[in-house]
Amino acid sequence: MTRTIIEGGYVSTVDAAGTEHREGYVVVDDGLIAAVGEGTAPAPLREGADIVAANGCLVTPGLVNTHHHLYQWLTRGYAQDAILFDWLTALYPLWSQIDADLTRAGAAGAMAVLARSGCTTVGDHHYIFPRGSGDIVGAIVESAARVGVRLHATRGSMDLGASQGGLPPDFAVETTDAALTASQEAVERWHDPSFGSLVHVAVAPCSPFSVTADLLREAAVLARSLGVRLHTHASETVEEDAYCAEHFGKTPTQYLEDLGWLGEDVWMAHGVHLDAPAISRYAATGTGVAHCPSSNGRLAAGIAPVHDLLQAGVPVGLGVDGAASNESGQLGVEIRQAVLMNRLRTGADSFSVRDGLRAATVGGARVLGRDAEIGSLEAGKLADIAVWRVDGVEHAGILDPVAALGLGALPPLHRLFVGGRSVVAEGELVTAEEPVIAEEVAAASRALAARA
Template identity: 85%
Template sequence: MRTIIEGGFVASVDPVGTEHRAGHVVIDDGVITTVGAGPTAAEQREDAEIIDARGCLVTPGLINTHHHLYQWLTRGYAQDAILFDWLTALYPLWSRIDADLTRAGAAGAMAVLARSGCTTVGDHHYIFPKGSGDIVGAIVESAARVGVRLHATRGSMDLGASQGGLPPDFAVETTDAALRASEASVEQWHDASFGSLVHVAIAPCSPFSVTADLLREAAMLARSLDVRLHTHASETVEEDAYCAERFGKTPTQYLEDLGWLGDDVWMAHCVHLDERAIERYAATGTGVAHCPSSNGRLAAGIAPVRDLLRAGVPVGLGVDGAASNESGQLGIEIREAVLMNRLRTGADSFSVRDGLRVATMGGARVLGRDAEIGSLEPGKLADIAVWRVDGVEHAGILDPVAALGLGAMPPLHRLLVGGRAIVVDGELATAEEPIIADEVAAASRELAARL
C-alpha cells in the first residue's frame, strides 16, 4: 500500500513553490505522506513500489475546471465561426444526444484528458432532450471507467429562441423540470467526503440561454444543498451586447443581482471583464475557468488572467468543449495560457510556474478542493503526474518546468489518481484505448445520422 516516486525534479506547487531537483514523494494508502529532497530513507522503502522518476518532472495532477465532454462526438464542425454562430450550427445536432452517446463521448474525452496529465475533470453538461436517459449517470460511469476524479455539473437551458434566447425551443427544458432534475442529480451522485471521486454542481448554461428565474432559483437550490454553482460568463463581445440590450447591465452586474457571485461560484471564460467586474470577483471569491485554446478557436479574445490573479481571484485552467478545442488535452493548455497571456500583458507577465499553478492549485481553489488536491504536500490525495523530460523533445532543457510550460507536452511516465496508476508509459492503464476509439467513432456516426 506504499508507493514511492523517486529521483525526479519535484515541483510541489505548495504555497512557497518548493522544488527539489532530485526529490521523492511517498504515498501511503492513496495519500501523500512525505515530499523531500534526495532518496527516501531505507526504512520507508521496505515493501514499497518504487517508481523510478529519473529524467522526469513530477507535478500535481492537472485539474480541468471547464469542459463539455459530450462534444467529443462533434469535433470539426463550424470551424471558422464565432461563438453565437458556432452554437447555432451545433444546437440541432446536440439536441439529439442521449445517455448512451454521451457515455461513449465522455469516455473518449476523459481518456485523452488523462493522457495529458489531467486527474480531475470538470464537466458542464446542459442539454437534456426528452427521453435521453440518465446523462449525468452516464458521465459518472465513464469517469469510473477511465479512473479520473469527476466534478460533474447538472446544467440546463430554459430560454428558447421564441423567448429571445439563442438555443432552439426543442433544446430547452422548463424551469421547474431543470430545477427538479438538478436536485435529483445532486442527491444521487454528489459525494462530499474526503477523497471523493464524484462531486456534482448546479450549472444553468449562460445568460443567453437561461431565464433570470432559473438563475435565481438554481443559486438558492445549490446553497440549500451545499454544492457549488457554475455557468458561462463574459465570454464574447456579443454576450456583452446581448446583456446590455436585454438587461441594461453587464454580464457581471446581471449575474450578481441574481445571487451569482460568491466563493461557491466559478465562471467559464471571463474574457471581457472590466476593472469593476474584476474587483467584484475578487471581493466575493468568485472563481474563473480560463480556456485559452477555445477562446482562440472561437476568436473570443484573451482573458485578463494577470489582472485576475493580482486581484486575488481564483483562476483555474479549462479545455472547454471538444467541439471548440478539438485537441481535448489539458497539458497543452498550460503552454497556451503562458503564450496568450504574454501576448496580452508582456513577456514577463506570466511565467511557466504561473501556468503550472493555475493548472493545479488554481483549479483546486476554483473547485473548492484545495485542501485535498492541487499540490504535492503531506496529507493531500496522491493525484500526481510524472512527465518524461529526457526524450528527444526535451533532453538537456535547462528547466524541466519550462518543458511543460513552453515546450511540446511531455509524455507521461505515470499518472496517479489517489495513488492508483491511470496512465503508464503514455498509455491508459484502466481501459482499452482502441475499444474507446471504436465506440467514439460509432457514436459520432450515430449522432450525425440522427440529424
Template identity: 70%
Template sequence: MPALIIDNAYIATVNSRGVEHPIGHVVIEGTRIVAVGAGRAPQADYPGAAVINATGKLVTPGLINTHHHLYQWLTRGFAQDSILFDWLVALYPAWSRIDADLTGAGAAGAMAVLARSGCSTVADHHYIFPQGSGDIVGSIVHEAASLGVRLHATRGSMDLGRSQGGLPPDFAVETTGAALQASADAVAAHHDPSFDSMAQVAIAPCSPFSVTSELLREAAILGRDLGVRLHTHGSETVEEDAFCRERFGMSPTDYLQDVGWLGDDVWMAHCVHLDPDAIAKFAATGTGVAHCPSSNGRLGAGIAPVRDMLRANVAVGLGVDGAASNESGQLGTEIRQAVLMNRLRDGADAMSARDGLYVATMGGARVLGRQDQIGSLEVGKLADIAVWDVSGVEHAGIADPVASLGLAGMPPLTALIVNGQMTVSDGHLTRADEHQIARRVEAASAELAARL
C-alpha cells in the same frame, strides 16, 4: 497496501511557498501523500514499497480541468470558422439529439485524452437534456469511474428558447421547474462530498443568453440549500456583453451579481471580457474563473485578463472547454497556450511557466473548492500526481524542467496517479482499452449524425 515511492525526480510541489526539489521524492500510502522531500527516498522506512525510478522525470500535481463539455467529443470539426453564437446555432440541432449512451461514449473519449495529457480531475458542464435521454449525468459518472479520473460533474440546463429571446432553439430547452428538479435529483444520486470523493456534482445553468433570470436565481438558492457549487458561463464574448446590456441594461457581471451568482461557491467559464470593476467584484466575492485559452482562440473570443485576475487574487483554473471548440482535448498543452496567449495580451512577464503550472493545478483546486485536498504535492493531500519524461530528445537539455510544460511541447506522460491508483502508465490507460474507446466514439459520432 504497500507504499509507492516516486524517487530521484525533479519535484514541483506547487505548495504555497513554491518549493521545488531538483532531486526529490514523493511517497504514497493508500490514497494519501505521506512524504515529500529533497534527495532520495529513505526506502528502508517503507518495507515492501513499490518504487518508480523517476530519474530524468518532472513530477507535478495531477492537472485539474475546470471546464469542459465532454459530450462535444462527438461533434469535433464542425463550424470551424465561426464565432461563438454562430457556432452554437450550427451545433444545437446535433446536440439536442444526444442521449445517455452517446454521451457516455463521448465522455470516455474526452476523458481518455485528458488523462493521457496529465489531467487527474475533470470538471464537466453538461446542459442539454433531451426528453427521454436517460441518466446523462450518471453515464458521465460511470465513465469517469471506469477510467479512474476524479470528476466534478454538473447538472446544467437551458430554459430560454429562441421564441423567448434566447439563443437555443425551443426544442433544445427545458422548463424552469423541470430543470430545477432534475438538478436536485442529480445531486441526490451522484454527489459525494467526502474528502476522498471521486465524483461531485454542481448545479450549472448554461449562460445568460440561454437561461431565464428565474432559473438562475432559483438554481443559486437550490445549490446553496444543497451545499453544492455553482457554475455557468460569463463574459465570454462581446456578443454576450451586448446581449446582457440590451436585455438587462447591465454588464454580464453586474447581471450575474444581481441574480445571486457571485460568491465563493461559484466559478465562471471564460471571463474574457472582464473590466477592472468586474475583476474587483470577483476578487471581493471569491468567485472563481475557468480560463480556456485554446477555445477562446478557436472561436476568436479574445484573451482573458488572467494577469490582472491573478494579481487581484481571483482563483483562476485552466480549462479545455468543449472539444467541439478545442479539437485537441488535451489539458497539458493548455499550460503553454495560457502562458503564450497571456504574454501576447500583456507582455513577456504577464505569465511565467510556473504561473501556468499553478493555474493548471492549485488554481484549479481553488476554483473547485478542493484546495485542501488536491492541487499540490503536500503531506496529507490526496495522491493525484503526474510524472513527465523530460529526458527525451524533445526536452533534454532544457535548463528548467518546469519550462518543459510551460514553454516547450508537452512532455510524454510516464505515469498519472489518481487517488493513489495508477491511471496512466507509459502514456497509456491502465483501466480501459483505448482502441475500444476509439471505436465507441466513431460509432457514436456516426449515430448522432444519422439522427439529424
C-alpha cells in the same frame, strides 16, 4: 494498498512556497501523500514499497480541468470558422439528439485523452438534456469510473428558447421547473462531499443568453440549500456583452451578481471580457474563473485578463472547454497556451511557466473548492500525481524541466496516479482499452450525425 515511492525526478510541489526539489521523492500511502522531500526517501519508508524510478522526469500534481463539455467529443470539426453565437447555432440541432448512451461513449473518449495529458480531475458542464435521453449525468459518472479520473460533474440546463429571446432553439431547452427538479435529483443521487471523493456535482445553468433570470436565481438558492457549487458561462464574448446590455441593461457581471451569482461557491467559465469593476467584484466575493485559452482562440473570443485577475486575488484555473471548440481535448497543452496568450496580452514577464502550472493545479483545485485535498504535492493531500518524461528527444537537455510544460511540446507521461492508483503508464491508459474507446467514439459520432 502498497506503499509507492516516486523518486529521482525533479519535483515541483506547487505548494504555497513554490518548493521544488531538483532530485526528490514523493511517498504515497493508502492513496494519500505521506512525505515529499529532497534526495531519496528515508530508509524506514522504503521497506516493501513499490519504487517508481522518475529519473529524467518532472513530477507535478495531477492537473485539474475546471471546464469542459465532454459530450462534444462526438462533434469535433464542425463550424470550424465560426464565432461563438454562430457556432452554437450550427451545433444546437446536433446536440439536441444526444442521449445517455452517446454521452457515455463521448465522455469516455474525452476523459481518456484528458488523462493522457496529465489530468486527474475533470470538471464537466453538461447542459442539454433532450426529453427521453436517459440518465446523462449517470453516464458521465460511469465513464469517469471507467477511465479512473476524479469527476466534478454539473447538472446544467437551458430554459430560454429562441421564442423567448434566447439563443438556443425551443426544442433544445427544458422548462424551468424541470431543470430545477432534475438538478436536485442529480445532486442527491451522485454528489459525494466526503474527503477524497471521486464525484462532486454542481448546479450549472448554461449562460445568460440561454437561461431565464428565474432559473439563475432559483438555481443559486437550490445549490446553496444542497451545499454544492454553482457554475455557468460568463463574459465570454463581446456578443454576450451586447446581449446583456440590450436585454438587461447591465454587464454580465452586474446581471449575475443581482441574481446571487457571485461568491466563493461560484466559478465562471471564460471571463474574457471582464472590466476593472467586474474583476474587483470577483475578487471581493471570491468568485473563480476557468480560463480556456485554446477555446477562446478557436472561437476568436479574445484573451482573458488573467494577469489582472491573479493580481486582484481571483481564483483562476485552466479549462479545455468542449472539444467542439478545442479539438485537442488535452489539458496539459493549455499550460503552454495560457503562458503564450497571457504574454501577448500583458507582456513577456507577466505570466511565467510556473504561473501556468499553478493555474493548472492548485489554482484549479481552489476554483473547484478542493485545494485542501488536491492541487499540490503535500503530505496529507490526495495522491493525484503526474510524472512527465523530459529526457526524450523533445526535451533532453532543457535547462528548466517546468519549462517543458510551459513552453515546450507536451511531455509524454511516464505515470499518472489518481488517489495513488495508476491510470496512465508510459503514455498509455492502463484502466481501459484505448482501441475499444476509440471504436465506441467513432460509432457514437456516426450515430449522432445520422440522427440530425
